[in-house]
Amino acid sequence: MPQNTAHWPPGLPRHLTLPQTHVFYNLEVSAARFPDKPFTVFYDTPLTYAQFLRETEYLAGHLQQVCGVKSGDRVLLCMQNSPQWALAFYAILRSNAVVVPVNPMNRVEELRHCLTDSGAQVALVAQDLLPQVGPLVDATGEGLRHVVVATYSDHLRAPTDLRVPDFVAAPRLPLQAEGMVAWADAVAAGRVPGPLTTGPEDLCAMPYTSGTTGLPKGCMHTHRSVMSTLVGGVRWFGTTQDAVCLSVLPFFHVTGLSGSLNGPLYAGATIVVLSRWDREVAAICMQRYRVTMWQAISTMVIDFLAHPELDRFDLSHLACVRGGGAAMPDAVAARLQALTGQAYIEGYGMSETMAATHINPLHRPKRQCLGLPVFDVDARVVDPDTLTELPAGDTGEIVVHGPQLMQGYWHNPQATRETFVDIDGKRFLRTGDLGHVDADGYFFMTDRLKRMINASGFKVWPAEVEALMYHHPAIQEACVIGVRDARRGETVKALVVLRKEHRGRVSEDDVIAWAHEHMAAYKSPRIVEFVETLPRSGSGKVMWRELQEQQAARDATTGHFP
Template sequence: MSNTTSRGWPAHLQGPLTIPATNLFHNAEVSAARFPDKPFLVFYDTPITFAEFKDEAECIAGYLQHECGVQAGDRVLLYMQNSPQWVLAYYGILRANAVVVPVNAMNTTEELRHYVEDSGARTIFVAQDLYRNIEPLLSNEEGEGLRHAIVATYSDYLRIPPSLSPPEFVTAAREISGRGAVAWVDALAARCKPGPLTAGPDDLCVMPYTSGTTGKPKGCMHTHRSVMHTAVASVQWIDADQDMTVMTILPFFHVTGMQGGMNGPLYCGATIILMSRWDRDVAARAIEQYQVTVWSAISTMMVDFLANPKLGDYDLSSLQSLRGGGAAMPAALVKKLKDLVGIDYVEGYGMSETIAATHFNPQQRPKAQCLGIPMFDLEARIVDPETLLEVEPGLTGEIIVHGRQVMQGYWRNPEATREAFIEIDGKRFLRTGDLARIDEDGYYFMTDRLKRMINASGYKVWPAEVEALMYQHEAIKEVCVIAARDARRGETVKALVVLHSNHVGNVTADDIFAWAREHMASYKVPRIVEFVSELPKSASGKILWRQLQEETCAAAQV
């Protein structure tokens, strides 16, 4: 259905959204010209103006081209926590006419290896505390593999004593050594000038990776045009302008943080208050100190924020927009938040494949535990997942979407791309794999998902990927990963494990926990490990994960 047919469509917004036909870096140039001395980033009290930002991003681009040999269309990995260097590296890569490959900072060497091999990246930006994870992947030989590592020290951007309390990894002194490592400050000091900006709106821009049923992460190919669409839409939806102040805590490597917390504010010339790690007291102090007007947060952050016994000590009256997604916000907390600051927590829905939100609740008329309505220029339908025919209003079906924010396809994976898209009425629709219904006002409500995915504190965990990693453990004969209910995380990761006979009785759940923490990102680590003698299988020998999932859900309700 068309977005503007919803009764909830904001009356002050036009249906079509005009998107600049430019390279995303042009937004940095425009804001630097319009607001040269205004802070773009504030990092634990240290400001970086729009003019400084543009200048440093261009120096980074020049270094990539002249010293790392980065050419137009090359992929460059970006692997660090939220920081000025993350934003500068992102725009430096774009200024070099290259493609950003954002990597979850929690990923380990085992997980990173696939990103390097699949993307074909030769250069990586990495924080010094994460360098140990990428050093084994660096190669001095010609050919495939990482050749260059630009290593950032977060404390280089703590230029004034902070009144807000940064975490220890942010305050750590510079200590960079290792094969292939070049300090960020040295790359900047080289003052290399980049060549012409040649990438256009239909060139690749950013390639976030998402996993799936095969267990191998897949690169979502996004152009400058698709990224520009949701960046502009994110600020237009909330009537944002150059005078808003955005607190950004959601990680930039995730498309929600990237678009709503970085690209959107740069487009309109707003100021970003930047945090590297969640801390409820630092967040509350920042809102009060910097008169934050816009904040995006996942539900687990809000649960912790509202549980703070000192919350009444802070002035939160500047907040005008609180938004989020990933997992539904409990109704009781929505009411508590409304009572506290007088505004609604507004939820949305999107995917890496759509570079953030396709649906959002209108600020003026939100509904709780709701995905919202289709945003600008998006055609969304609910279809029967078997017949692919549109279902009657009110009935459950799979969400499919068509619009400018949808990816081109999966990098070097034509088979997965074919499976992800269907053609209806001559239009190419993305199958989301999420089941929903539409109410009488045109709002979408999630009911279930077709895809085998676990939503842990807003992070998407793909069981097949976790299983593929766990099979590397010498004691594990078979494993099935499913979701288990969790009061704090919503869902958490549970692993049912069959051990090889010679390891039975010698390996404990704690042993599996410890091994998993070393070999996968922390949010993927199974919080529950249950040893079983066998796993149920179909006639063709496939593990019946859905049966195990249903049994776990039933047991939790007893």
């Protein structure tokens, strides 16, 4: 079905010619053009483009000459949003290596899988996350051999009246373990890296996404696919070198990486970075730095608008509020527009597509809508079984073809084969999301084909949570489902069958506390219900869908939000 182009953004071409360059080149260009302009502002401390480039080069030199990083090596990046996160990303690229950005909320076992699966032997880690990364360091064995440890407060060089999180303000601590070196020492050595030898077709970044099998998979992205969404976002939103972006979405996630870091750097813009969401600090920074663009998920906007004294801040420079991950409630979008004059511009993408494949046009957005397929994207709604394209209005699976598609899953050819299909001679990604196209060509999500929970915009895959819960000695069986939640949209619930010897000795709260210690907070069950048995199909499989439907019916009937 030909795509409806009636509401395509005025003045933008349908085809976008992408630079045939390495992503690191974007930094070299912006540093040459705007050397004295702040790239990052971190709790009132600026870092210019020239300073950013110089520190990146020295860090890359350390990676190559001390850590032995070679072309194509995978390097783990585990930090909260900070100048060091951005510096680490570009230093890894400058060393001709591949960035493996991991969720800083991950616990030891979750990180262990990313480490062993990717084969990374070097990591750049923040000081506050050493308790989770430290157990993976083995300078002589199969674990991490080299760890560069960043201290956020090293980049707090200016006085500030902003509320700085304790973990950001914490002073540098001495390092005792073999294989670890302080970031400041690595940079101070001033080592110069060798030549840049990788190019647009080489691997650039490998974010991990979970799946129905329960094991996270590395999405192989080249410099070309990473370039696609960062350049596309800059063009779609008209980002210029004079833009000021509030960068509060996590950089480890492709949405924040592309829209709040890589895109602004390409444009030569300034990013105001917060390591932890704080609505008061965000409002002060919007006023102080005349923020023009804010990329946020719905929960951030809801919290921001709940600020009791929001009217005392000057938000008049805000020209764009954008995001995705979870639909923005209509009433919240209306309040945001009444306060700022800005519509919330929603988009849609996946780790497999390095962020957006669909974005609403700024001149004619629709609420709770994925938007239009962006530059060079062929998106269709097909019958999940026959892959036949469906007419407008009919619900089917959304499939996408475009320059931002990953190459496949790292060392997982079977999952790659199951994810991609050939339609009309093109390679399409099966998103697993059910949706429809309206008469104007806008895409809407209807439901999910895959088993997934969307908690505050984070994708939670029940099979992965269940696999982690089976490590609890008292759990015989577990089934994880989604429950409606007023703040998070959905939250995680686990139906648990205890082993007989533990019944009466372990409480639901005990299991919740254990889960919180052993997995990332966003995926940790917030509700646990003990049951005698779990329903099974004739083949013996747990009937999770039946339990999910029962919970959905209960939520709809009672209107209960846990």
